[in-house]
Amino acid sequence: MAEIVLVTGGSRSGKSRYAQELAESIAGKRTFVATCPVVDEEMAERIRRHQRARGTGWITLEEAVDLPGALRRAAGSGVVLVDCLTLWVNNLLYEETLRSDRAEGTAAVNAPAGPAGSSGLSEDEMEARCREVLRACADLPGTVIFVTNEVGMGIVPDNALSRRFRDLAGRCNQVVARGADRVVLMVSGIAAMIKGGDSRRDG
Numbered sequence: 504m505a506e507i508v509l510v511t512g513g514s515r516s517g518k519s520r521y522a523q524e525l526a527e528s529i530a531g532k533r534t535f536v537a538t539c540p541v542v543d544e545e546m547a548e549r550i551r552r553h554q555r556a557r558g559t560g561w562i563t564l565e566e567a568v569d570l571p572g573a574l575r576r577a578a579g580s581g582v583v584l585v586d587c588l589t590l591w592v593n594n595l596l597y598e599e600t601l602r603s604d605r606a607e608g609t610a611a612v613n614a615p616a617g618p619a620g621s622s623g624l625s626e627d628e629m630e631a632r633c634r635e636v637l638r639a640c641a642d643l644p645g646t647v648i649f650v651t652n653e654v655g656m657g658i659v660p661d662n663a664l665s666r667r668f669r670d671l672a673g674r675c676n677q678v679v680a681r682g683a684d685r686v687v688l689m690v691s692g693i694a695a696m697i698k699g700g701d702s703r704r705d706g
Contacts, residue, residue: 531581
């Protein structure tokens with residue numbers, strides 16, 4: 504079973520850099536699993552920047568939704584870096600909301616209004632998806648490093664869909680953290696080990 508490391512923190516806290524440096528310190532084939540779909544030129548440039556930083560010693564798999572499948576395709580890697588879980592949650596929420604909207608169709612137009620944001624992915628479904636990811640890690644021999652965001656440390660979102668995303672991302676982080684061997688919290692480029700391993704390491 505793979506060793507699982509979760510690297511979490513706020514935006515621009517040094518998460519990706521720390522995770523990459525950790526991955527590059529591990530021997531063997533390196534696989535990068537990108538969960539971010541390219542939606543605009545700014546995102547495309549950000550992806551290109553990360554690719555340049557990684558160099559040529561990586562195999563890249565792009566998978567927005569089927570993260571367990573991507574992990575299975577990475578079998579044989581010494582280390583797998585998944586960046587990031589937060590975007591994966593966003594992709595799942597978007598997909599499930601579209602599916603729910605299509606299923607409801609136009610019949611819902613004249614129906615009584617339900618709770619805002621009541622369709623789509625539930626927290627229990629999110630937890631089940633995360634457990635599938637952890638089960639996929641059990642079949643890998645090396646190390647799996649997940650990058651994620653602490654989205655619940657800011658203001659309360661002002662709309663139902665954003666609040667649901669925050670709740671789903673928080674549930675995902677909790678499930679993966681429970682299954683992880685090590686959890687690292689990044690704050691201003693400094694790594695604090697909050698589960699397993701050394702108590703602290705500069706990023």
